[in-house]
Amino acid sequence: MTTSHDEQVRDESARVKIFDTTLRDGEQAPGITLNTREKLEIAHQLRRLGVDVMEAGFPITSPGDFEAVREIAREVEGVTIAGLARANEKDVTRAGEAVRESPLGRIHTFIATSDIHMTHKLRMDRAKVLAAAVDAVRLARSIVDDVEFSCEDATRSDVTFVAEVVAGAIENGATTINIPDTVGYTMPVEFHAFLTELRRLCPSLDDVTLSVHCHNDLGLAVANSLAGVLAGARQVEGCVNGIGERAGNASIEEVAMILRTRAEDLGGLWCNLDTTEITRASRLVSRLTGYVVQPNKAIVGRNAFAHEAGIHQHGVLANPLTYEIMDATSVGLAQNSIVLGKHSGRHALAHALTDLGYELGKDELNAAFARFKDVADRKGAISAADIEALVSDEMRTEGVDGYVLEETAVSTGGGAAPHATVTVVDPDGEKHRGEGDGDGPVNALMQAIDEAIGTHGTLLEYHVSAVTGGHDALGEARVVCDIDGRTFSGQGVSPDVLEASAIAYLRAVNASRRAEEADVTDQGV
Numbered sequence: 353m354t355t356s357h358d359e360q361v362r363d364e365s366a367r368v369k370i371f372d373t374t375l376r377d378g379e380q381a382p383g384i385t386l387n388t389r390e391k392l393e394i395a396h397q398l399r400r401l402g403v404d405v406m407e408a409g410f411p412i413t414s415p416g417d418f419e420a421v422r423e424i425a426r427e428v429e430g431v432t433i434a435g436l437a438r439a440n441e442k443d444v445t446r447a448g449e450a451v452r453e454s455p456l457g458r459i460h461t462f463i464a465t466s467d468i469h470m471t472h473k474l475r476m477d478r479a480k481v482l483a484a485a486v487d488a489v490r491l492a493r494s495i496v497d498d499v500e501f502s503c504e505d506a507t508r509s510d511v512t513f514v515a516e517v518v519a520g521a522i523e524n525g526a527t528t529i530n531i532p533d534t535v536g537y538t539m540p541v542e543f544h545a546f547l548t549e550l551r552r553l554c555p556s557l558d559d560v561t562l563s564v565h566c567h568n569d570l571g572l573a574v575a576n577s578l579a580g581v582l583a584g585a586r587q588v589e590g591c592v593n594g595i596g597e598r599a600g601n602a603s604i605e606e607v608a609m610i611l612r613t614r615a616e617d618l619g620g621l622w623c624n625l626d627t628t629e630i631t632r633a634s635r636l637v638s639r640l641t642g643y644v645v646q647p648n649k650a651i652v653g654r655n656a657f658a659h660e661a662g663i664h665q666h667g668v669l670a671n672p673l674t675y676e677i678m679d680a681t682s683v684g685l686a687q688n689s690i691v692l693g694k695h696s697g698r699h700a701l702a703h704a705l706t707d708l709g710y711e712l713g714k715d716e717l718n719a720a721f722a723r724f725k726d727v728a729d730r731k732g733a734i735s736a737a738d739i740e741a742l743v744s745d746e747m748r749t750e751g752v753d754g755y756v757l758e759e760t761a762v763s764t765g766g767g768a769a770p771h772a773t774v775t776v777v778d779p780d781g782e783k784h785r786g787e788g789d790g791d792g793p794v795n796a797l798m799q800a801i802d803e804a805i806g807t808h809g810t811l812l813e814y815h816v817s818a819v820t821g822g823h824d825a826l827g828e829a830r831v832v833c834d835i836d837g838r839t840f841s842g843q844g845v846s847p848d849v850l851e852a853s854a855i856a857y858l859r860a861v862n863a864s865r866r867a868e869e870a871d872v873t874d875q876g877v
C-alpha cells in the first residue's frame with residue numbers, strides 16, 4: 353500500500369484524465385432533471401474537484417440543455433467543457449454553438465458501430481456509419497480544436513470495423529477516441545483484450561487520447577475502466593456517485609481513489625482530482641439530483657469509513673492501518689469546526705462560506721444570509737454541514753422558473769385524518785392556496801399542493817435524514833414521485849421535516865413542468 357501519493361514524481365504519460373459526465377449521462381438517470389442553476393452549481397464543484405473535462409449536456413435535445421451548456425461554457429474556467437452531438441450536421445453545429453464561449457470547448461460526437469444498433473436503431477449499413485462518423489468529426493473540427501469521437505456500443509461491435517471507423521475519425525481530426533461499454537456488458541479481461549487488439553489494428557490511436565466509458569449494468573463499470581487504463585486508455589469517463597443511465601456509469605470518485613491508493617501497483621498512473629473535494633461533490637450531486645447514496649457505497653457511502661465491530665474499532669485506535677486503506681481526510685471527510693449561531697452576522701457567514709470554498713455574489717450572499725437567520729432562529733447552532741446544505745438549497749430556489757412554497761400548516765393526532773394547508777407562489781408571483789387530507793401528514797401536504805396547482809403526483813419513494821446529528825438537526829427530505837406517468841425526484845432542507853417534505857415534492861413537480869416544456873419545445877430528437 354502506498355500513502356506517499358503526493359510525493360511521487362508525476363509522469364505526464366501516466367496521467368489519466370477524468371471526464372465527468374454527471375451533467376449529461378448522469379442526468380439521463382430516471383427522475384433527474386436539473387435546471388441551469390443547479391447544473392452550474394454542480395459544474396463549479398466539478399471544477400473545484402479538478403476534473404479535466406466536464407460534459408455539460410446534449411445541446412440539441414432541448415433549449416434548456418443548450419442554455420445550460422452555454423452558461424457553463426461561459427462561466428466555468430480552466431476546464432474543458434464538452435457538448436454531446438450525434439454524428440449529424442444539426443447536432444454538431446448546435447453543440448459547437450453551445451461550447452463556443454469556452455476557450456476549452458469540446459464537441460463530443462458519436463455513432464453506434466455494433467450490428468444490432470446499426471440494423472435496428474440506425475438502419476444504416478457499415479459504409480454509411482463510417483461516412484457519418486467521418487463527416488461529423490470533420491465538421492466538428494472545423495468549429496473547435498478539441499473533438500472527441502465515440503463508437504457507441506463498441507464492446508459489442510466487430511473490432512475490425514471499430515478500428516476502421518476510429519482510423520477515419522482520427523484522420524479527420526478527432527483528438528480523443530472514446531470506447532464505450534454502452535450496455536455494461538463486457539468483462540475486464542475481455543475489455544483489456546478488445547482495446548489491445550484495437551490499438552494493434554489502428555496504430556494512429558497512439559497519436560490521440562484513448563478514452564473509456566463504462567456502464568454498470570453488471571456492476572463492472574469501475575473494474576472495466578481500470579482494465580481500460582491498464583490497456584493504455586488515458587481518459588476515464590464517469591459520474592459522481594456513479595449515477596447515470598440504468599445502473600449508472602463508472603463512479604469517478606472510486607476511479608480516483610483506486611489510482612491514489614494503488615498508484616505504485618498501477619505503474620504510477622495518476623489523475624489530477626483534488627480528492628478532498630470528493631465528499632462535498634458527492635453530497636451536492638446527491639442533494640440536487642435527489643439520488644440517495646447507498647450507505648455502503650465505496651468512498652462516499654455513510655459507512656465507508658465507519659468501523660462497527662469492537663475488534664475493528666480497537667485495531668483502528670491502536671493503528672489506523674490495521675483496517676483502513678484510505679484516510680477519511682483524503683476524501684474530505686475531516687470534521688470542519690465552523691459553528692455559527694443566531695448572533696452571527698453577515699460577515700461571519702461570508703467568512704465561513706469562503707472557508708468552505710463558496711464564491712457567492714452580493715445577491716446570493718444576501719439570500720443565503722436571510723435563510724441562515726431564519727434557520728438559526730429556529731435551530732440554534734449551525735455547523736459547516738448545515739451551511740453547505742442551506743447554501744446549496746438556497747442557491748437553487750426555483751423562483752424564476754418554478755413554484756415556491758410560501759407557507760404550510762399541518763394538523764395531526766386526536767384520531768382525525770392529518771390535514772394540511774399550503775400556499776404556493778407561481779413564477780408570476782401569484783399565490784395559490786390548497787388543502788388536503790391524507791393517510792399521513794406527508795400525503796396530506798402532497799394533496800394540498802396538488803389542489804393548489806392542479807397536479808397529481810404519487811409518492812414512490814420517501815427518505816428523511818438529518819444533515820448533522822443532534823436533536824435540533826436540520827432535516828433533509830427526498831422524494832421520488834410518479835407525475836403523469838413519469839418519474840421525478842426532489843429534495844428539500846428545513847428545520848421542520850414536514851416543510852422539507854413539501855419543498856421536496858414541489859421541486860419534483862417543478863422538474864415535471866420543466867420536462868413537459870422541454871417536450872413541447874423539443875427539436876425533434
Ligand code: KIV
Nearest residue numbers: 462502504505532534
Ligand atoms: O454509453 C454511451 O455509449 C454514451 C456515448 C454517448 C458516449 O454515453
Ligand code: ZN
Nearest residue numbers: 377532534565
Ligand atoms: Zn453512456
